Amino acid sequence: MSHFSRSGQAASTDIDLALFGALGDLAQRKLFPALFQLDREGLLDPGTRLLGLARQELDLDGFKGRVEKALTTYVKAEELDRKALTRFLARLDYRQLDFTRVEGYAAIQEWRKAGREAGQERPMVVYLSVAARIYGDICRHLEASGSLDDQSRVVVEKPIGYDLASSAEINDAIGAVFPESRVYRIDHYLGKETVQNLIALRFANPLFGTQWNQNHISHVEITVAEQVGIEGRWGYFDDAGQLRDMVQNHLLQLVCLIAMDPPANLDADAIRDEKVKVLKALRPFTDDMLGRDVVRGQYTAGTINGKSVPGYLEEEGANTESHTESFVAMKTGVENWRWAGVPFYLRTGKRMPEKLSQIIIHFRQQPHYIFDPDQRGLAANKLVIRLQPEEGIALEVLTKDSGLDKGMRLRRGPLHLDFNSAFPKSRIPDAYERLLLEVMKGQQYLFVRRDEVEHAWQWCDNLIAAWADRDEPPRRYPAGSWGPVASIAMITQDGRSWYEDY
Numbered sequence: 001m002s003h004f005s006r007s008g009q010a011a012s013t014d015i016d017l018a019l020f021g022a023l024g025d026l027a028q029r030k031l032f033p034a035l036f037q038l039d040r041e042g043l044l045d046p047g048t049r050l051l052g053l054a055r056q057e058l059d060l061d062g063f064k065g066r067v068e069k070a071l072t073t074y075v076k077a078e079e080l081d082r083k084a085l086t087r088f089l090a091r092l093d094y095r096q097l098d099f100t101r102v103e104g105y106a107a108i109q110e111w112r113k114a115g116r117e118a119g120q121e122r123p124m125v126v127y128l129s130v131a132a133r134i135y136g137d138i139c140r141h142l143e144a145s146g147s148l149d150d151q152s153r154v155v156v157e158k159p160i161g162y163d164l165a166s167s168a169e170i171n172d173a174i175g176a177v178f179p180e181s182r183v184y185r186i187d188h189y190l191g192k193e194t195v196q197n198l199i200a201l202r203f204a205n206p207l208f209g210t211q212w213n214q215n216h217i218s219h220v221e222i223t224v225a226e227q228v229g230i231e232g233r234w235g236y237f238d239d240a241g242q243l244r245d246m247v248q249n250h251l252l253q254l255v256c257l258i259a260m261d262p263p264a265n266l267d268a269d270a271i272r273d274e275k276v277k278v279l280k281a282l283r284p285f286t287d288d289m290l291g292r293d294v295v296r297g298q299y300t301a302g303t304i305n306g307k308s309v310p311g312y313l314e315e316e317g318a319n320t321e322s323h324t325e326s327f328v329a330m331k332t333g334v335e336n337w338r339w340a341g342v343p344f345y346l347r348t349g350k351r352m353p354e355k356l357s358q359i360i361i362h363f364r365q366q367p368h369y370i371f372d373p374d375q376r377g378l379a380a381n382k383l384v385i386r387l388q389p390e391e392g393i394a395l396e397v398l399t400k401d402s403g404l405d406k407g408m409r410l411r412r413g414p415l416h417l418d419f420n421s422a423f424p425k426s427r428i429p430d431a432y433e434r435l436l437l438e439v440m441k442g443q444q445y446l447f448v449r450r451d452e453v454e455h456a457w458q459w460c461d462n463l464i465a466a467w468a469d470r471d472e473p474p475r476r477y478p479a480g481s482w483g484p485v486a487s488i489a490m491i492t493q494d495g496r497s498w499y500e501d502y
């Protein structure tokens, strides 16, 4: 089923989930905790079974022990109730497998057969929590071993490839086995509650629907700041850099959701068609824009929360010559009627002072201003959409400052919707919970279609090629700062600044 359930009613989650890379970082830190939470919330069908696949030789008790340890580490103690844990662990099975060799794949068939013999016929979801370079091998071996049927779905992680060419090769290999309607490409930002709320905010509220264009919006700002550094992932990150790791996927998806035209309905392809139009309309970078509109940075040693942290080139496993960027800021635009002349300022970096992801929609000023000239700088509404750490939406409005002696002084204040305090009873689920649930239900609207990935790569490839021609080292910024000074200058040259209040 590809249709979004408007009522939120559950489609069936009765599936067999085969998880490749079940002992890896993502599986242990995110996927098992998310699956456990779904089970705890009563959202997993009683019949749903989970098969862990990895290289290590482990018996089932050993595997369950590893999963329990991961849950104890990554799920809040008060949420780890024993009854739910016992039920969850009972769903697990484990097989050792070298994913690149077809020989062992019969084990998956046997696991499926055992389910069928118990009278349980259900679709299989194959989750590839491994490096993308072996997605093709796994898909081929699954097919060759007869493990798949015409209901089987595959979930793949980002990044898909390193550039357009490598991504096309990987997508071809997946597509040779799974039709696009059964491929679920994860971008975990699409599973974040506030990101989904963008769709509700924009398309359910006439207030915003009428204002959402270049007549009313002066500029858009997106910041995705991370406090963490490379976290032992030097090998992967140094080949990628922040543009490939964060902009190609997460930030461009946010741009799409902000900039897209209203879809005709909430079907996956209606939404994805509109996102693709945005990606096609992104302004490409030309050489003369590089010095002015793009800043690459790399952190040096510094202090975060009073603790010293090493520079990028001193991280574990570092190559001291590396010019890979851990920060990027850019000014771009969406070249269409809705957004003509509206700059989109994006910045994302590692080792910043705090973890903070937010989108600011800056509305234009009134055409004629009648208040205190000294307060003119205040005079524009802003919509602040906070993705993390807390999720919420605030509309900055101007009101009269209260008090007899204030005259018609203006005061800026938020009309605030903090999801945690507005809806205190509802726990905000982790992005992976939402995404896993949608895969199980067979709903694709939160997943990235092949042409989205490829248009995003095309745009990034163009920038990467221009960088390569220039061959300039990234600018340095101390860990614990908001990036190179040049990234501040990039926006102030337009008479604007990065948003700081909330």
Ligand SMILES: NC(=O)C1=CN([C@@H]2O[C@H](COP(=O)(O)OP(=O)(O)OC[C@H]3O[C@@H](n4cnc5c(N)ncnc54)[C@H](OP(=O)(O)O)[C@@H]3O)[C@@H](O)[C@H]2O)C=CC1
Binding pocket: 020, 021, 022, 023, 024, 025, 026, 027, 053, 054, 055, 056, 097, 098, 099, 100, 128, 129, 130, 131, 132, 134, 157, 158, 159
């Ligand atoms: N970790 C994260 O936060 C994020 C990860 N991702 C993506 O998720 C995917 C998984 O990442 P991550 O969990 O970090 O990676 P890991 O390397 O931690 O996990 C991969 C797992 O797969 C196993 N594996 C690899 N090759 C084989 C093979 N040939 N046969 C059997 N087992 C194999 C590894 O075993 P062994 O250890 O024995 O090699 C390891 O347990 C990647 O595509 C990554 O880009 C995306 C966003 C964030």
Ligand SMILES: O=C1O[C@H](COP(=O)(O)O)[C@@H](O)[C@H](O)[C@H]1O
Binding pocket: 188, 226, 228, 245, 246
């Ligand atoms: O995909 C990735 O995302 C994380 C940041 O995710 P968040 O949900 O914590 O904002 C990033 O650290 C990692 O490098 C990247 O691969």
